[in-house]
Amino acid sequence: MLETEVYQKVQVLGFSFFQQQTTEMKHLYDPRVKATILSVINQFFEKNPSGVLIATLESLDHKQQGRKLLFNRWYQTSGVVQEIAMHQATISVEDIQLSHLLLIREDNPYYRKVIRAFKEFIELLKQYK
DSSP: OOOOOOOSOOOOOOOOOOOOOOTTOOOOOOHHHHHHHHHHHHHHHHHOTTOEEEEEEOOTTSOHHHHHHHHHHHHHHSSOTTTEEEEEEEEEETTEEEEEEEEEETTOTTHHHHHHHHHHHHHHHHTTO
């Protein structure tokens, strides 16, 4: 059961990346995408040391597993592994795989509560298969 607590301030930051492509375009590796995403993450945690970043990888094109593997590689080679923990979960809903990521600084004063809430959230989502 989820615990209910009142927090003084909750700030939500949302963003999305979309690739616009025509039928003539090939999928090319663009190192600027990695640099941009890692920069956004680093700036977020610099400005919000107690912040939590949760991402759901888009799955409409069924390429979320590739995105997850790519992000994991970026995360492992970024140098933030020592400071920022990553927790992941994948849920099957009908024919769609939903991959969720949670990024949190290791020194976040709410670390354990946030991880527990994330796990409980995932368990709730699993009930809606």
